[in-house]
Amino acid sequence: MLTGTIAELAQALRAKRFSCVELTTDVLHRVGRAQPVLNTFITIDAEGAIAQARVADNALLRGDAGPLTGIPIAHKDILMTAGLKTTCGSRMLAQFVAPYDAFVVAGLREAGTVLIGKTNMDEFAMGSSNETSWFGPVRNPWNTDYVPGGSSGGSAAAVAARLLPATTGTDTGGSIRQPAALTGVCGLKPTYGSCSRYGLVAFASSLDQAGPFAQTAEDCGVMLNAMAGHDARDSTSLPRPREDYTRLLRENAGAMPLTGMRIGLPKEYFGEGIDSDVASAMQAALAEFRQLGATMVDVELPHANLSVPVYYVIAPAEASSNLSRFDGVRYGHRAEHYDGLSDMYKKTRAQGFGDEVKRRILVGTYVLSHGYYDAYYLKAQQVRRLIADDFTRAYQRCDVIMGPTVPTPAFKLGDKIDDPVQMYLNDMFTIAANLTGAPAISIPCGFDNTGVPIGLQIQGHYFSEANLLRVAHRFQQATNWHLRSPAEFLRHVSGETVTS
Amino acid sequence: MKWEVVIGLETHTQLGTAAKIFSGASTAFGAAPNSQATAVDLALPGVLPVLNKGAVDRAIRFGLAVDGTINQRSVFARKNYFYPDLPKGYQISQFEIPIVAGGSLAIVTPQGEKTVNLTRAHLEEDAGKSLHEDFHGMSGIDLNRAGTPLLEIVSEPEMRSAVEAVAYAKTLRGLVRWIGISDGNMQQGSFRCDANVSVRPAGATQLGTRCEIKNLNSFRFLEKAIDFEVRRQIELIEDGGTVVQETRLYDPDRDETRSMRSKEDAQDYRYFPDPDLPPLIIDDAWIARIRVELPELPAAMRTRWATQYGLSAYDAAALTTSRELAAYFEDAVAALPTSGSADAKTLANWVLGEVAASVNRAEIEMQEVPVSAAQLARLIARIGDATISAKMAKDVFGSMWAGEHGGDADAIIAAKGLAQISDAAAIEAIVEEVIHANAATVADYKAGRMKAFNSLVGQVMQASQGKANPVQVQAALQRRLAQYGWPINGRDDPDGAKS
Numbered sequence: 001m002l003t004g005t006i007a008e009l010a011q012a013l014r015a016k017r018f019s020c021v022e023l024t025t026d027v028l029h030r031v032g033r034a035q036p037v038l039n040t041f042i043t044i045d046a047e048g049a050i051a052q053a054r055v056a057d058n059a060l061l062r063g064d065a066g067p068l069t070g071i072p073i074a075h076k077d078i079l080m081t082a083g084l085k086t087t088c089g090s091r092m093l094a095q096f097v098a099p100y101d102a103f104v105v106a107g108l109r110e111a112g113t114v115l116i117g118k119t120n121m122d123e124f125a126m127g128s129s130n131e132t133s134w135f136g137p138v139r140n141p142w143n144t145d146y147v148p149g150g151s152s153g154g155s156a157a158a159v160a161a162r163l164l165p166a167t168t169g170t171d172t173g174g175s176i177r178q179p180a181a182l183t184g185v186c187g188l189k190p191t192y193g194s195c196s197r198y199g200l201v202a203f204a205s206s207l208d209q210a211g212p213f214a215q216t217a218e219d220c221g222v223m224l225n226a227m228a229g230h231d232a233r234d235s236t237s238l239p240r241p242r243e244d245y246t247r248l249l250r251e252n253a254g255a256m257p258l259t260g261m262r263i264g265l266p267k268e269y270f271g272e273g274i275d276s277d278v279a280s281a282m283q284a285a286l287a288e289f290r291q292l293g294a295t296m297v298d299v300e301l302p303h304a305n306l307s308v309p310v311y312y313v314i315a316p317a318e319a320s321s322n323l324s325r326f327d328g329v330r331y332g333h334r335a336e337h338y339d340g341l342s343d344m345y346k347k348t349r350a351q352g353f354g355d356e357v358k359r360r361i362l363v364g365t366y367v368l369s370h371g372y373y374d375a376y377y378l379k380a381q382q383v384r385r386l387i388a389d390d391f392t393r394a395y396q397r398c399d400v401i402m403g404p405t406v407p408t409p410a411f412k413l414g415d416k417i418d419d420p421v422q423m424y425l426n427d428m429f430t431i432a433a434n435l436t437g438a439p440a441i442s443i444p445c446g447f448d449n450t451g452v453p454i455g456l457q458i459q460g461h462y463f464s465e466a467n468l469l470r471v472a473h474r475f476q477q478a479t480n481w482h483l484r485s486p487a488e489f490l491r492h493v494s495g496e497t498v499t500s
Numbered sequence: 501m502k503w504e505v506v507i508g509l510e511t512h513t514q515l516g517t518a519a520k521i522f523s524g525a526s527t528a529f530g531a532a533p534n535s536q537a538t539a540v541d542l543a544l545p546g547v548l549p550v551l552n553k554g555a556v557d558r559a560i561r562f563g564l565a566v567d568g569t570i571n572q573r574s575v576f577a578r579k580n581y582f583y584p585d586l587p588k589g590y591q592i593s594q595f596e597i598p599i600v601a602g603g604s605l606a607i608v609t610p611q612g613e614k615t616v617n618l619t620r621a622h623l624e625e626d627a628g629k630s631l632h633e634d635f636h637g638m639s640g641i642d643l644n645r646a647g648t649p650l651l652e653i654v655s656e657p658e659m660r661s662a663v664e665a666v667a668y669a670k671t672l673r674g675l676v677r678w679i680g681i682s683d684g685n686m687q688q689g690s691f692r693c694d695a696n697v698s699v700r701p702a703g704a705t706q707l708g709t710r711c712e713i714k715n716l717n718s719f720r721f722l723e724k725a726i727d728f729e730v731r732r733q734i735e736l737i738e739d740g741g742t743v744v745q746e747t748r749l750y751d752p753d754r755d756e757t758r759s760m761r762s763k764e765d766a767q768d769y770r771y772f773p774d775p776d777l778p779p780l781i782i783d784d785a786w787i788a789r790i791r792v793e794l795p796e797l798p799a800a801m802r803t804r805w806a807t808q809y810g811l812s813a814y815d816a817a818a819l820t821t822s823r824e825l826a827a828y829f830e831d832a833v834a835a836l837p838t839s840g841s842a843d844a845k846t847l848a849n850w851v852l853g854e855v856a857a858s859v860n861r862a863e864i865e866m867q868e869v870p871v872s873a874a875q876l877a878r879l880i881a882r883i884g885d886a887t888i889s890a891k892m893a894k895d896v897f898g899s900m901w902a903g904e905h906g907g908d909a910d911a912i913i914a915a916k917g918l919a920q921i922s923d924a925a926a927i928e929a930i931v932e933e934v935i936h937a938n939a940a941t942v943a944d945y946k947a948g949r950m951k952a953f954n955s956l957v958g959q960v961m962q963a964s965q966g967k968a969n970p971v972q973v974q975a976a977l978q979r980r981l982a983q984y985g986w987p988i989n990g991r992d993d994p995d996g997a998k999s
Contacts, residue, residue, distance in 0.1 A: 080546045093545065100539060102546060201545040206775035234548050235777050318775055321578050324589020325543040329641065345582055368580070368770035377772060 001494045002026040003162040006071050006219040013060055013070045020060065020070035024053035024114050027072045030493045031116060031163050037144060037492070038161060040154040042077045042135050043085045044117040052114040059112060067222050069112030074167045076155050077118035078125055079105050079210065080199035088201050089121040089133040089151075092326045092333045092352035102199020103234070104168060104210045104227040111226035119154030119167060123354045124323065125175055125203040127151050128426040131417050132356040139413070140183055141489040142452045146410040149179030149426075152213070156183040159213045160453075161493065162485050166214040166223050170200055172207045173311050174405075174430025177442035180213060181405035181455020184444040184484060186472065187213045188220045191462050192437035193238035195224075196231030202322040204315040205236075207434040215482055217443060217472035221246035224465065240463070248470035256293030257474045262398040263289055264299035269403030269429060278404045281446030281454040285475070286402065292474050299394040299401065303387045307431040308424055310387065313367050313380035314435075319357075320364025326352060359420065388436040395461040400471055403429055405442040405455035429457060439465045443472045444481040453484075501738070502702040505730050506710075507665045507695055508619075508657035511672060512650045513682045514626070514690035515558045521625050521649035522549030522592060529688050533642035537628075541647045543587035548776050551576075555649035556780065558681035559599045559623050560790045562651060565679045565797055566618055568603025570787055576623075576777040580770045584641050585628035593652075595771040598622030599780065605655075605675065606799045607667040608817035616668050619654040626650050645689075651681070657696060657707065662726035666719050669693055670821070671798075678798055678823045686717050693722055697729045698743070708733070709743040713750055713757055725750035729757050801826060809833065809844035818852050824866035825851070831873035836881060843884045850880060854897055871900045871907055879909040886969060892918050922969045924976070927960075930968065931976045934959045945981065953977070 002023050004012065013020055028046050035041055049072065056070035075081055078088050080098035082105075087093045101109065109115070122132040130138040130153025138153040140146040141161035148157040152169030156179035159167055169176040171189035180187025188211045195210045202208060212223030224245045231237040251257075263286070270282065286296065328334035328348030335347030353361070367376035394401060406426055416423045433440040438461055445456035456475075460468045476482050520527055523540035540547045563570045577595035600621035607614050628646035632639050653672065659665045673691050676682040684691045693716045698708035713729060716722040728750070733743050747766075748757040773779075798820035805811045811819070820826045829851045836843050855876070859869060879900065883893050896912050905911035913919050921927060934956060935942055941959075944952035960973045 086545065088545070096545070098546075099544065100546075197546075198548055199546040202776075204775075233550060235550055236775075317772060321580050321590050321770070321772070324580060324582065325545070325587060327582060327584075327589060329584045330542060330587060331544070341584065365770065368772050370768045370770075373770075373772070 001030070001162075001490075004165065005215050006068065006165045006222050007216075009071055009165055010065075010067055010069070013056075014065060016060075020053040020056040020114065021050060023070065024049050024072055024116070027116055027164060031158075033493045034141075034161055034163055034489075037489075038139050038141060038157050039136050040120055040138055040158045040161070040163065041074070041117045042087055042089065042120050042133075042154070045084055045115065048084070049114050049116050056112055056114055066112055068108065068226055070114060071112070071166065072114045072116050072164055073108060074116045074119045074155065074158055074164055075105055075108075076121050076152050076167070076169045078121060078170055078201045078203075079168060080201070081105050081115065081118065084115075084118060086118065086201070087135070088125070089123045089135060090352065090354070090357070091134040094134060094333065096332055098199075100199065102210075103196035103229075103231045105199060107226045107229065108168070108223070113226075116164060119152070119158055121154055122151035122175075123357050124201070124319070125151040125170055125172055125208075126319070126356045126360055128174070128178055128423050129411070129413070129416065130154065130179070131413060132354055134354060137413055140410050140452065141486040142184065142410070143450065144489070145412050146452055147182065147413055149182035149406075149410065151175040151179075152187075153179050155213050156180050156185055156187065159183070159185045159215060160486065161489055163493070166212055166219055168210055168223075168227070169213055170203075170208055170210045171430075171434065172203050172209075173315060173434050174427040176211045176213065177405050177430045177440060177455065177457060178426055180442040181444075181457070182410040182453065184447075184453030184455075184481070185213055185215060186217055186220050186441065186443050186482065187211065188224060188441045188465070188468070189433060189439060190224060190228060190465055191238075191439045192434075193236050194228045194240075194439075194463075194465070196229070196234040196237040198231050198233040198237075202318075204318040205322060206318060207311075207315060209434070217441065217469045217476055218246060218249055220441065220472075221249065221466075221469045243466065245466050245469055248466045249473045251470070253474065253477075256291075257477075258289060258471065259293030261289075261292075261294040261400070261471065262297050263294050264297050264394050264398030264401040266299050266301040266304060266394070266401060266403065268301050268304040269401075273407050273425075274404060275408040275448065277446075277448035278407065278409060278454050281448075282402075282404055282456065285445040285456050288475060288478060289402075292478060297398045299397055301387075301390045301394060301432070303383060303390050304432060306383050307387060307435060308428050310380045310383045310435060311427070311431040312363070312424060313376050314384065316360040316364030317368050317377050318364070320361045320368065323353075323357070323361060328352070356420075384435045387432055391432070391436050391438060391459075391461070399460070400464075400468065401459040403457055405429060405457035409448040409450075409454055410452040433459055438462050439468055441468045441472055443475065444484070445475075445479075446481060447484075453481075503699045503730075503734050504702045504704070505660055505662075505726075506657045506698045506700065506707055507659040507662070507726060508710075509655045509659070509665060509668060510694040510696070511653045511655075511669065512626075512692045512694075513653060513676050513684070515555050515649040515651055516680070516682050517552055517554040517558070517649055519552055519554070520647035521552050521555045521623065523647050525647065527648050529685075531644055533631075533640070534644060537643040537646060541587065541643050543589075549592060549774075551777060551780065552649065555623055556599070556782070557790060558649075559621065559651050560782065560787060561679050561681055561794060562621055562653070562676065563600035563603065564787070564791055564794055565675060566600075566603030566605055566621075568618060568621065569601045570782060571597055571599055571601055572782045572787075573597065574599040574622075574780045574782075576774045576780065577771045578774045581767050583627070583630075584639065585630045585643070585646065587628065587643060587646060591625060591627060592774055592777070593624035594622035599782075605668065605671055607664065607671045608813055609663055609667045610814070613813055614664065616658050617656040619656055621651050621653045624650050624652055657698075657710075662723045662730070665695060665726055666723045669719060669722055674798065674821045678820075679794065686719075689717060692717050695722060695726055695729075697726055697733070699730060699733045699737070709745050711743065711745065711757070712747045714747055714760065716750060721750055721752055724752070724755055725757055728755060732757065795823065798826065801830075808841075809848070810841040811845065811848055815848050815852060819848060822866060828855070828866055828869065828873050832877045832880070835874040835877035838881070838884060843880055846883060847877070847880050850876065850897075854894065858901055870903060871897070875900060875907045875909065882909055882913065886920055886922055888913055888918055888920055889970070892920075892966070917965070917967070919967060920969050921964050921967045922972060924972065927964075927968050927972050927976050928980065930960050930963050931973070931980050934963060935980060942981070
């Protein structure tokens with residue numbers, strides 16, 4: 001089984017311990033074995049992957065290899081990949097082949113990665129359990145009765161099951177960090193505007209941001225280096241010079257590498273509704289950070305409790321408009337039988353979209369409609385500003401803010417799918433970073449009593465990715481939560497028994 | 501009852517950028533369907549709009565030209581509705597904060613000058629085209645036009661007749677062409693008007709219920725549609741009915757407007773700021789740069805010409821309908837050897853008369869006129885210094901237009917021997933000759949028949965092959981006849997004789 005972090009695999013490839021074709025073949029084998037159980041992939045491109053692996057082997061042979069050359073990855077199926085199906089987990093685009101590469105896809109392609117396929121996701125990134133996918137739910141490799149979280153559930157599960165060292169996801173309200181927490185991997189949502197949204201099929205344009213999943217914070221930095229950058233095709237892409245997000249990881253660190261680091265602890269993140277195992281894991285993690293030299297500061301986020309309602313006005317509003325282009329006219333699903341234009345629209349969209357997507361289109365249409373706009377959309381935007389102001393004030397007193405990524409660990413399939421409000425509360429700690437646009441990372445920091453992982457969220461001010469990665473990296477140097485893998489499942493994937 | 505008509509116009513002006521407003525696709529007219537539609541125009545998943553600054557330049561230029569306020573922060577909004585030729589399911593427009601607020605346009609009608617205030621002008625993208633013929637019960641979609649930059653210019657409801665509305669539309673079209681932001685081509689849809697029409701009892705302060713007539717793409721249709729709509733509304737009210745707020749379409753074949761959709765069917769467009777486009781920020785330097793590029797505007801030119809050349813408001817307005825025409829006139833005036841306003845006025849009459857008529861006959865553009873402004877000025881100078889008569893000048897102009905003698909008036913006059921004889925001695929010699937050769941007519945004149953005098957004038961003109969200065973001929977004849985001892989009979993004064 002050829003597994004490891006990006007850093008380890010890259011080193012092995014350079015050392016010719018195995019070729020990229022060998023690595024890719026092994027990955028494809030494991031992906032194939034895992035697929036009937038986990039359902040992490042919507043599209044597996046074995047042929048394309050092997051071809052790219054050969055190119056990578058040539059580059060390695062020439063000594064022309066970067067940190068990502070030959071590293072097998074997969075993209076969330078909401079990122080456009082030229083020549084490959086890009087379905088957004090929806091019947092609407094079930095047969096849609098992307099004619100171009102998203103900005104982040106092109107960046108990782110140019111960095112020499114090998115694209116294995118496209119990962120499963122909640123339909124149009126709407127969901128927190130990966131149960132809304134038209135292609136069926138993804139299962140959590142730690143316990144296949146459990147959800148992996150969502151919406152980037154396939155990407156998270158693929159890294160958790162050690163199928164791949166890294167994958168991409170997108171995060172609109174927590175869609176990278178929440179599944180990262182539920183599957184025990186690292187997931188980073190960068191500052192809004194760091195990674196061009198060009199080719200990221202829009203769910204909520206003012207919130208969407210692509211980011212990496214990996215086993216380590218360091219690998220997240222390596223991935224982000226290839227994903228970030230200015231892009232004139234996205235007017236919200238920030239014209240900032242490229243930076244090396246791993247630069248602070250190489251600093252010579254002493255025994256207390258986080259000395260001087262002030263960690264903000266909002267009481268709103270440690271109050272009611274937090275699972276007791278999650279609460280204990282938080283306290284243990286904070287103790288570790290104290291050991292590393294950091295100090296704790298109490299901060300207030302008085303509008304934090306408004307994040308969920310604000311999000312569930314703004315995100316559906318934008319989605320209702322963004323998803324209007326899926327009308328059956330030019331591409332995607334079109335109803336087979338219809339009577340006139342209006343009927344074609346209705347049947348196409350009724351058939352093409354699932355319940356959760358329809359629910360959000362309805363909510364979004366409602367909050368934007370005449371007479372309600374001021375009370376909902378405009379008010380939500382005003383509160384959004386108040387939430388951002390809370391954080392700006394907090395960052396005058398601290399460098400990072402910590403808390404649980406999710407109030408409760410992974411839940412069983414079917415447990416919350418009929419209770420949207422319970423489902424939405426999964427995102428109560430992750431949404432704020434999307435509303436403000438600031439970066440945040442989730443890293444594994446323990447397990448609950450049933451053996452599923454718990455995630456720690458580290459938030460920072462705008463453009464502080466490098467610092468977030470440093471803080472996470474120092475924690476990972478001192479702990480081994482990120483190295484734990486679902487042993488039983490791995491035995492299945494590599495071994496002889498087929499349990500599906 | 502006496503009725504007052506109230507009209508406001510919304511005009512969609514296509515801005516003349518080479519590329520579309522949010523994609524790099526070409527805006528050229530007439531290409532094969534869907535050959536000028538990029539992934540952005542097709543609204544493929546994942547694509548994003550990027551604003552074309554050339555469209556902003558042109559909107560600023562318009563705002564400055566109408567003396568409006570350039571909003572230094574304006575916001576693009578999504579107007580949401582479903583239609584097959586609207587690929588995204590929303591149109592990117594500006595709603596709450598347009599790029600231009602206010603401003604005004606001075607119009608001239610036969611009734612006089614009037615200032616029409618503007619409400620706003622905002623940037624937006626055009627939709628594609630739905631083609632309902634030739635597809636065997638299906639519809640075709642052409643997205644070449646989708647994403648073409650438009651400036652929607654909204655007037656206040658300040659026009660009081662179809663004639664005023666047409667004058668406004670013509671002035672506006674002239675202005676957008678003048679400042680080079682649009683070709684104003686109405687056949688190709690680059691300049692389309694929607695008219696909001698209502699009527700109210702004369703003297704009423706409250707506006708009546710309005711109807712909006714959509715997509716009027718010629719001045720004639722604009723005038724006829726408004727006239728029909730006004731008649732319809734007045735008749736409706738006078739018959740005890742009430743006008744229903746609705747959108748109507750003008751049918752030129754039947755010369756009537758028809759209901760398209762009522763207010764109840766009106767869509768809720770669910771406008772909200774487009775999250776894909778940050779607010780449009782225009783700094784002082786940007787405005788200053790555009791201001792410097794702005795040419796002298798027609799209204800300023802009209803005022804200047806009125807004082808400088810004594811032109812009437814109407815003539816000045818007619819000469820400033822296009823920059824080419826105005827430049828032609830201005831160039832010609834500059835080339836006149838005299839600086840008096842008399843020649844300038846003659847020149848104005850010629851440009852609006854002979855030149856304009858010839859341009860229309862030849863169906864050419866002002867830039868293609870074969871007689872240069874300087875050449876025309878030399879011809880006008882020859883009228884002014886009495887070298888040729890106005891009548892002869894028309895013949896000379898015809899020769900110039902035809903390119904004879906390089907279009908040089910003097911050369912043509914010389915070659916054709918058209919120069920007027922103003923030499924007093926030469927004229928008197930001819931007069932002398934004619935008096936002697938026409939004794940009978942002179943006798944008639946002696947007997948008091950004034951017709952005889954006219955006949956003698958005619959004889960002199962004929963003898964001079966039409967070249968004698970007619971004013972001098974008359975004076976010389978009178979003088980000579982008096983000298984011969986046949987005093988002019990007091991019954992008829994010489995002026996009467998001339999007429």
